[in-house]
Amino acid sequence: MQYGHFDNENREYVIDRVDLPTSWTNYIGVKDMCAVLNHTAGGYIFYKSPEYHRIxxxxxxxxxxxxxxHYVYLRDDESGDYxxxxxxxxxxxxxxxxxxCRHGMSYSVYECDYSDIFASQKMSVAMDDPVEIxxxxxxNNSDRTRKLSVFSYLEFSFHQIAMDNQNFQMSMYxxxxSYEDGIIECDLFYEEFGYQFFTADFTPDSYDCLRDKFIGSxxxxxxxxxxxxxxLSGSSELGNNHCGALHKQLVLKPGEEVRVIFLLGEGTRENGKKIRAKYANGPAADHVYEQLKVCWDKKINRLQIHTPDEGMNTxxxxxxxYQAEVNIMFSRFxxxxxxxxxxxxxxxxxxxxxxTVPHSNPEKCRQRIVELLRGLVKEGYGLHLFQPEWFDPEEKGKKPFKSPTVVPTPKLDxxxxxxxxxCSDDALWLVASINEYIKETGEFSFLDEIYTYAxxxxGSVYEHMKRILDFxxxxxxxxxxxxxxxxxxNDCLNLGGGESAMEFYHALCPYYQNDKIEIREAEPYSYCQFVVGKDHTAFGRARHPFMTGTGGWAYYSATxxxxxxxxxxxxxxxxxxxxxxxxGFTLTRQWRGAQYDITVENPEHVSKGVCQIFLDGALTEKIPVQEAGSTHKVRIVMGSTQDEKEEAK
Structure with missing residues (x-):
């Protein structure tokens, strides 16, 4: 059974049937602010840390x-229907x-056609500021004037996940x-910078700052x-559970369309005024979408393939x-x-x-590698789970999170x-990652940079690597x-030939399970951490999408x-x-600033083996690094070499 389809032209997955068996999620944001939203706008947003700074x-x-x-409601003010x-x-x-629902690259769009009213809600996070748009x-698609109301709703967090889930005698106070000048401000009393705001591009007709007043008993x-x-009731309070609910009455003539923009951001009301002045208009929102498109076009165009396998191409x-990028941006948390x-x-x-992605995101891969170098002890093993801020010299002088509940702060030791x-293998993977980073970027001087041990x-990067191997x-x-x-x-497999590799690739590839959602249940655009085995009662069901190394390994092994x-x-x-x-197949690959347009021919229909390499029409033994900014034609002919043919005789 299908619930949606891939729109390759727009790089979107379109969910046509929204009554899915489980949530299909997307990640909104590419820097410090990230929203995790599903196909019905359920989910949450955080700034830097979902544990200590969820919004x-x-x-x-x-x-x-x-x-x-992050919901938007519509109400027919004449009939009362909503x-x-x-x-x-x-x-x-x-x-x-x-x-x-249309999930795209760092944005999601929700669309509804009901009662002759068509509405859409596009969710994105600006690249230049911590604000969700x-x-x-x-x-109005009807033949009469309609009186409508539009309402926003979100529920503010107490910032820290423990505060949201325990000790409410403290959390609730x-x-x-508060509301002023069209802006709702939420203030976390126990944090110096614990402020969020919610506003819109209109003067609200009513508002609520308290969840229970908006929802009702x-x-x-x-x-x-x-x-x-x-x-809405105009509620606010020092204490209690807070929300962002703004209301605007609208009158739409037949065929008329209006655009309304809500903004959820990090900072005080004063910061909210600046953000509202910058983003609370259609052209500003359109500019954000264009920035996101340019960002993802740049990443995606580093490697584009055209093979006989449609699922692999998509x-x-x-x-x-995209999945591998989300993992390197936001880790697994x-x-x-x-x-x-x-x-x-x-x-x-x-x-x-x-x-997996040093070609498309070398800056973030480098940042992660440096954080891992600092999380290595002198003995040569890595800390299995750690906060990068613990060992970042720029973060050491900052005040740590301090719960209003008296909880002893553990020492760094x-x-x-x-x-x-x-775990015996943890740090060994860092050696491989550094090698991949240097191969991709050519930044050999990175090996000489000095970083601390946990x-x-x-010691230098090279000395860190040596300690890992010695350990x-x-x-x-x-x-x-x-x-x-x-x-x-220790669960790696060497599959051998191209036939068996492709067989396993197809078996795992979520694209080819798009018409089996009643079995798979999970997103067909994301690899999952688990697929239930044949001895289980739920054989074939997939769970834990996006935040798994399966996506990165699928990308790495395939490419x-x-x-x-x-x-x-x-x-x-x-x-x-x-x-x-x-x-054969074709692809384009950008490497160290040059572009390589590659054609692979397989006239002998072999699974493996290259007999000829041509660079810009000339036969060559290898493809050396080319001048940055240049474009080159590469032709690869698969088959047996002349020596192999002579041996076969």
Missing amino acids: TRFRPNGVPMDRPG WSVSWQPVGKPLDQAKYT WDVRIK ASGS YRTEDNPIGVENGH LINTWTL ASFIEVGGRTGLGYRDTSQGSM DMIHGIEDT DGGE SCRQVGEDGICKGLRADW HYMLGIRPGMDALEIDPCIPKGWD
């Missing part, structure tokens, strides 16, 4: 599923209303809300009393790269599964993630675990086999080893391993 609240594993969210632009939370019957369009987001009444050219209570960098996870909690002292060489048993220590990641495009220290190696039935 909106989320109740994971709850009923109804995936509440609350609905939400996203299918949930109101949930109009799908035989009466048409709902669509809700771009709402409402069109730890923040306040014995009600939910499905049927808030404020929307039902058509007017995922490698867009979605699997923000999803509907990892809900923010265990943040920090996993040493193995982050090392592997840094291997307590964060550095011993060998009894060490337990004191400092691993010491951790062997009497039989010479490496010790696993606390745990390792580096199946298609065989591997940067080296001084040359670009091309050695495909493909199905024999392929006639």
